[in-house]
Amino acid sequence: MTPPPRLPLRLEGVRIELAQRELVPPLDLAIAPGECVTVMGPSGCGKSTLLAMIAGTLDAAFRASGRVRVGELDLTHLPPERRRIGIQFQDDLLFPHLSIAENLAFALPRAVQGRALRRDRVGRALAEAELPGFEDRDPATLSGGQRARVALMRTLLSEPRALLLDEPFNRLDIQLRADFRRFVFEHAAARGLPMLLVTHDPADVPGGGRVVTLGG
Numbered sequence: 001m002t003p004p005p006r007l008p009l010r011l012e013g014v015r016i017e018l019a020q021r022e023l024v025p026p027l028d029l030a031i032a033p034g035e036c037v038t039v040m041g042p043s044g045c046g047k048s049t050l051l052a053m054i055a056g057t058l059d060a061a062f063r064a065s066g067r068v069r070v071g072e073l074d075l076t077h078l079p080p081e082r083r084r085i086g087i088q089f090q091d092d093l094l095f096p097h098l099s100i101a102e103n104l105a106f107a108l109p110r111a112v113q114g115r116a117l118r119r120d121r122v123g124r125a126l127a128e129a130e131l132p133g134f135e136d137r138d139p140a141t142l143s144g145g146q147r148a149r150v151a152l153m154r155t156l157l158s159e160p161r162a163l164l165l166d167e168p169f170n171r172l173d174i175q176l177r178a179d180f181r182r183f184v185f186e187h188a189a190a191r192g193l194p195m196l197l198v199t200h201d202p203a204d205v206p207g208g209g210r211v212v213t214l215g216g
Contacts, residue, residue, distance in 0.1 A: 006192030007035035007071030009054075009162040016049055016058075018209045020185055024050050024214060026066070031162070031194035036185060037212060038197045038205045039179040044065035045215025047198040054196070055087055056080035070161045070194075086160030088184070088195075092151035094139040100126070101135035107158040125153040128187065145176040152184055156191065163188050165197040169204055 009031040023046030031037050039047050054068050057080055066142040068075045068083075075083045094103050104122045105182045112118055126134050136166040137141050139147060148168070155163070168184065169177045185206055197204065205211060 005071070007073075007161065007194075008032050009194035009196065010067075010069040011054070012067040012069065014050070014053065014068065015064065016046055016053055017063045018049075018061060021140070023062075024053075027212070031196060031214065033192035034189040035209075036165075036188075036195035036197055036206050037210045038199060039212045039214060040199060040202075040205075041214035043200075046106055047214055048166055050214070051087065051166050051196065051198060054162075055164060056083050057084045073161075084159065084161045085164060086155040086162070087157060087164040087166060088152055088155055088168040090167045092139075092147040094147055094151060094154075096139055099135065100131075100137045100139060100141075100142070103139065103150065104154050104157055107154045109159055121157060125157055126150075129153050145180060148172065148176075148180050149183060150184055152187065156187060160193065163193045163195045164200075165195060167199055169199070 011027050011029040014024065014027045015022070027050075029037065039045055039050060049058065049062060053064045054063075056075070056078065058064055066076075075085070084178070087097055098106070101119075101122050105127055108118055108121055112121060122135065123132070126132055129152075131146060131149065134142075139150070142150065165184065169181050172180055181204060185195070199205070
């Protein structure tokens with residue numbers, strides 16, 4: 001599969017309600033390839049709900065309107081697997097019964113055929129994560145920072161069109177948080193991915209980055 005072209009992520013009049021209460025007011029937003037826009041606001045204001053709407057996993061209890069596009073491609077009514085939107089959570093969600101290599105290979109597109117090619121993709125991802133030779137390791141033997149890097153590389157191996165970040169730095173201590181934050185922004189920007197970050201911490205906002213405030 002050819003990596004997706006570098007295109008902006010666009011939200012056009014996106015509005016979300018729950019039980020006739022407006023969580024996300026009409027929102028228009030264009031995020032350029034390689035740019036990270038941050039969404040902030042108090043708990044329960046709809047930050048993670050907005051990410052779910054973009055990813056196509058919004059619970060039926062919510063009512064959403066508006067459109068989600070990558071470039072000119074309208075994703076609004078596509079199922080999650082056809083949207084190719086990557087998402088990184090605060091939990092790494094590695095499969096405990098699989099090795100590190102198997103966790104990474106799980107994300108490879110079907111078009112990546114052949115054991116040698118798949119093994120090469122996994123090896124290169126581990127080298128990028130500064131974890132060469134970790135293919136056969138059990139996820140339980142990795143530190144929190146190492147697990148976070150593997151989880152990000154698994155998301156990137158799926159060749160997403162955009163990257164959603166749902167408080168992915170929260171469970172790391174101060175130094176690991178800063179290192180992983182830099183790792184995420186550098187690797188996603190290098191692939192030209194538009195990024196939408198949800199966080200409570202102003203320190204997570206990339207320098208000069210735009211901030212959208214909900215519930216304010």
